[in-house]
Amino acid sequence: MSESIGRMAPRTYVVTEVASVPRSVTASPKTAQQAADALKSKLGADVVKAVEAEQAGDHFILVDSSKIVDVLQFLRDDSEFYCSNLQVVSATDFPVKAENEESQRKAFDTIEVMYAVQSYAHKHELRIKVQLDRSAPKVASVTSLFRSANWYERECYDLLGIHFEGHPNHKRILLPPDWIGHPLRKDYEFPEEYNGMKVPL
Amino acid sequence: MKDFTEPHHEEDIGLQTEEMTINMGPQHPSTHGVLRVVIKSDGEIIRGAYPDIGYLHRCFEKHTENREYIQGIPFTSRMDYVAAMSQELGYVLAIEKLLNLEIPERAQAIRVIISELQRIASHLLSIGTYGLDMGGFTAFLYAFRDREKVLRIFEEICGARLLYNYMRPGGVSRDLTPGVIDKIKDFTKYLKPNLDEMNDLLTNNSIFVSRTAHIGIMDVNHSISYGLSGPNLRGSGFNWDLRKDQPYCGYEKYDFDVCVGEGERGEPGDCWNRYYVRMKEMYQSLRIIEQACESLPEGEHTAKAPKSPKPVGEIYMESECPRGTLGYHIVADGGKKPWRVKAKSPCFIATSTIDEMCRGMMLADVVAFLGSIDIVLGEVDR
Numbered sequence: 001m002s003e004s005i006g007r008m009a010p011r012t013y014v015v016t017e018v019a020s021v022p023r024s025v026t027a028s029p030k031t032a033q034q035a036a037d038a039l040k041s042k043l044g045a046d047v048v049k050a051v052e053a054e055q056a057g058d059h060f061i062l063v064d065s066s067k068i069v070d071v072l073q074f075l076r077d078d079s080e081f082y083c084s085n086l087q088v089v090s091a092t093d094f095p096v097k098a099e100n101e102e103s104q105r106k107a108f109d110t111i112e113v114m115y116a117v118q119s120y121a122h123k124h125e126l127r128i129k130v131q132l133d134r135s136a137p138k139v140a141s142v143t144s145l146f147r148s149a150n151w152y153e154r155e156c157y158d159l160l161g162i163h164f165e166g167h168p169n170h171k172r173i174l175l176p177p178d179w180i181g182h183p184l185r186k187d188y189e190f191p192e193e194y195n196g197m198k199v200p201l
Numbered sequence: 202m203k204d205f206t207e208p209h210h211e212e213d214i215g216l217q218t219e220e221m222t223i224n225m226g227p228q229h230p231s232t233h234g235v236l237r238v239v240i241k242s243d244g245e246i247i248r249g250a251y252p253d254i255g256y257l258h259r260c261f262e263k264h265t266e267n268r269e270y271i272q273g274i275p276f277t278s279r280m281d282y283v284a285a286m287s288q289e290l291g292y293v294l295a296i297e298k299l300l301n302l303e304i305p306e307r308a309q310a311i312r313v314i315i316s317e318l319q320r321i322a323s324h325l326l327s328i329g330t331y332g333l334d335m336g337g338f339t340a341f342l343y344a345f346r347d348r349e350k351v352l353r354i355f356e357e358i359c360g361a362r363l364l365y366n367y368m369r370p371g372g373v374s375r376d377l378t379p380g381v382i383d384k385i386k387d388f389t390k391y392l393k394p395n396l397d398e399m400n401d402l403l404t405n406n407s408i409f410v411s412r413t414a415h416i417g418i419m420d421v422n423h424s425i426s427y428g429l430s431g432p433n434l435r436g437s438g439f440n441w442d443l444r445k446d447q448p449y450c451g452y453e454k455y456d457f458d459v460c461v462g463e464g465e466r467g468e469p470g471d472c473w474n475r476y477y478v479r480m481k482e483m484y485q486s487l488r489i490i491e492q493a494c495e496s497l498p499e500g501e502h503t504a505k506a507p508k509s510p511k512p513v514g515e516i517y518m519e520s521e522c523p524r525g526t527l528g529y530h531i532v533a534d535g536g537k538k539p540w541r542v543k544a545k546s547p548c549f550i551a552t553s554t555i556d557e558m559c560r561g562m563m564l565a566d567v568v569a570f571l572g573s574i575d576i577v578l579g580e581v582d583r
Binding site: 057058060084085086087088090092093114116120123125127146147148150151152155159173174175176183184 | 254255258260262263266298299423425426427428439441446447514515516517519526528530531532533540541543545549550552553557582583
């Protein structure tokens with residue numbers, strides 16, 4: 001049926017450019033350190049702040065939060081990396097440490113956003129991190145690179161209150177639109193009632 | 202003069218159509234849970250479909266922050282409640298990697314058997330209900346009859362039919378009961394002819410094929426840009442399976458094929474191919490189970506792991522669940538409770554494709570598309 005019949009509403013969201021995914025490349029997995037070096041040489045030395053090696057678990061590349069779109073675009077399109085899959089966008093709240101806490105965490109008074117990317121061609125996974133100001137956390141949206149970022153970022157906004165600049169549909173996703181606060185902040189206070197209903201704890 | 206006996210478009214006879222908003226769900230049988238899709242339709246054509254989720258949000262991430270690591274396991278099984286074993290497995294795998302635990306061979310083999318049985322149970326449910334959506338009632342009954350046998354086996358192993366709480370960091374909570382291996386072997390022999398029967402009922406059924414072939418086509422690049430995984434990605438013809446590409450739990454020891462959509466009917470990426478990948482995967486799961494049962498080593502069913510682990514570190518780790526790759530991001534700070542647990546759910550991202558995929562579709566095909574991406578709303582909302 002022809003398009004002219006319905007009065008079709010224009011698309012409200014940014015149509016993401018689809019990167020073609022090469023599969024014929026011979027796999028050469030890269031480590032986090034190699035990725036950090038490549039980022040430094042291509043995008044400038046001050047883009048990468050640190051490569052954090054945890055005692056157990058993954059290696060994280062801490063990058064400048066204003067350059068996150070460039071970093072992910074480079075990792076997606078460069079033939080050495082081809083990180084075509086954004087696995088997850090996950091954020092963590094690190095408030096100021098209480099005095100008597102046993103916790104060994106390092107970063108204080110910041111919100112960390114972790115972007116996990118994966119390459120199907122080279123079979124490596126990289127973890128990119130940015131640190132944001134806790135009082136007004138904001139970072140550029142990567143929806144122009146990956147379609148999956150759309151809902152991941154909405155979820156981060158909903159639960160941690162991070163503002164993603166340039167996001168086409170910056171709304172809550174899991175909680176009701178009139179919910180107050182962002183529950184995964186560590187200083188979140190549970191409401192006693194919601195729209196006149198008692199909230200069970 | 203116009204011939205009005207011929208099929209015509211509305212514009213030919215000057216009929217004005219008006220855009221209509223239809224609420225599909227949250228209580229709609231073919232949304233497989235409490236998914237609400239607000240559909241803007243122009244006659245039979247979809248002009249926009251906006252999924253509204255959150256009805257099953259049970260605050261998994263907030264709950265796990267306030268409990269010890271082990272106490273998080275029952276919450277993971279309540280995410281995807283029809284594939285609970287696989288969900289628990291992903292969670293304990295991440296904790297084990299933080300603790301740097303060596304898992305005994307027997308525990309790994311038990312995990313492989315269990316998670317492949319779970320894959321069969323989950324795919325049977327998916328295929329059965331998909332047949333029901335497409336108007337084939339018989340396949341649904343047959344699928345549930347066979348799934349029941351898997352649930353009986355699980356009930357014997359861990360005492361529960363749906364929400365198991367069976368995996369532990371280091372292994373599994375108890376060893377296989379005596380004689381259950383024979384029952385599993387009997388089940389594999391029993392299921393094969395039944396799967397062939399299901400193929401006759403659905404796969405090559407011309408009504409089913411015409412409802413699903415060439416419908417809801419998602420090409421490989423779009424699937425990857427959306428981050429789809431599991432049968433949804435493989436249905437587009439992309440060969441990627443974590444069990445093969447990044448093996449865990451000793452999957453590299455078993456001989457099996459990765460099933461991709463090859464377009465025997467329709468074309469790769471359409472509803473029929475996504476469905477048929479699941480069908481083919483069940484045969485492969487049976488192969489893995491047979492090999493694992495034959496070579497099941499003796500020994501411990503769990504490693505010596507602390508009852509209340511206190512790992513330090515941060516990890517994001519994925520495993521291959523029936524519905525795709527499920528990832529856990531755990532920030533561990535050395536305390537008894539995790540600082541942060543985030544679950545990346547494959548269904549969440551499959552739901553986000555609905556808007557773009559459904560535009561331009563016929564209204565009846567939305568049901569075909571929703572069934573073929575096989576979402577479980579417990580995992581979407583967590």
